[in-house]
Amino acid sequence: MNDPDQTKLTTGCIAAVLPAAGSGQRFGSDRNKLFAMLRGKPIWFHAASRLAARPEVGRIVMAISEQDEADFRGPFAELVNELRIELVRGGDQRSDSVRAGLDAVADDKSIELIAIHDAARPLVRDADLAAVFAKAAETGAAILAAPITATLKRALSDGNASLTVDRSELYSALTPQVFRIDVLRRAYDRHRGRPATDDAQLVERIGHPVALVHGSADNIKITHPEDLRIAEAILAR
Ligand code: CTP
Numbered sequence: 651m652n653d654p655d656q657t658k659l660t661t662g663c664i665a666a667v668l669p670a671a672g673s674g675q676r677f678g679s680d681r682n683k684l685f686a687m688l689r690g691k692p693i694w695f696h697a698a699s700r701l702a703a704r705p706e707v708g709r710i711v712m713a714i715s716e717q718d719e720a721d722f723r724g725p726f727a728e729l730v731n732e733l734r735i736e737l738v739r740g741g742d743q744r745s746d747s748v749r750a751g752l753d754a755v756a757d758d759k760s761i762e763l764i765a766i767h768d769a770a771r772p773l774v775r776d777a778d779l780a781a782v783f784a785k786a787a788e789t790g791a792a793i794l795a796a797p798i799t800a801t802l803k804r805a806l807s808d809g810n811a812s813l814t815v816d817r818s819e820l821y822s823a824l825t826p827q828v829f830r831i832d833v834l835r836r837a838y839d840r841h842r843g844r845p846a847t848d849d850a851q852l853v854e855r856i857g858h859p860v861a862l863v864h865g866s867a868d869n870i871k872i873t874h875p876e877d878l879r880i881a882e883a884i885l886a887r
């Protein structure tokens with residue numbers, strides 16, 4: 651286990667899976683929020699570019715909805731080809747979209763790790779990618795996570811009383827979430843649609859520990875329209 655060669659990542663051994671098949675309800679635009687522009691490029695392209703820039707990433711698979719297929723194969727085709735993105739059909743739940751991406755790379759012997767990254771997170775830092783990739787190579791499962799900075803309260807008696815929660819052990823989960831391919835396959839084979847809020851939770855359920863790697867809190871997910879303004883401000887810095 652301490653053999654350094656075992657934790658060394660070869661070029662191209664990671665497949666990035668980008669779930670992009672949502673509809674962006676909370677963003678409230680008439681098309682997928684991922685088509686919104688940030689510095690002249692759609693959000694999904696920023697997310698994919700950051701992964702494509704890493705030498706460990708050999709394949710990029712993006713799960714898209716039936717509704718968006720004409721856009722990805724039409725007006726966006728040049729951007730898709732520029733990053734050599736493989737398009738697959740996503741599903742109703744985010745986990746269905748991830749599974750579609752996983753299935754697309756399952757038989758590729760050159761792939762050791764899968765990095766699942768929300769197409770709605772355009773700002774992930776290169777150093778954070780390097781760190782979470784290295785940790786996953788070492789442990790089999792690692793995710794980026796940001797320490798909670800807010801003061802947290804637990805409501806008691808229907809909110810008429812409250813207690814302060816110790817936040818020192820609490821993090822918010824980000825992406826990428828990176829797993830050895832066999833670990834993620836086992837987790838998804840056991841997944842029978844029981845609700846889970848992220849991929850790491852499915853891996854926890856098979857009893858495999860998931861390491862937390864400190865990631866920058868500016869790796870935000872574009873959820874509401876104002877998040878786009880925040881992303882612009884972060885990029886302008
Ligand atoms: N996603 C997906 N397939 C789904 C649902 C979501 O691939 N069935 C993707 C989204 O496209 C996004 C990522 O998962 O890149 C994170 O999801 P979220 O931020 O919730 O995006 P949406 O589901 O599109 O937004 P909303 O929940 O507001 O409708």
Ligand code: MG
Nearest residue numbers: 672673674744
């Ligand atoms: Mg959603």
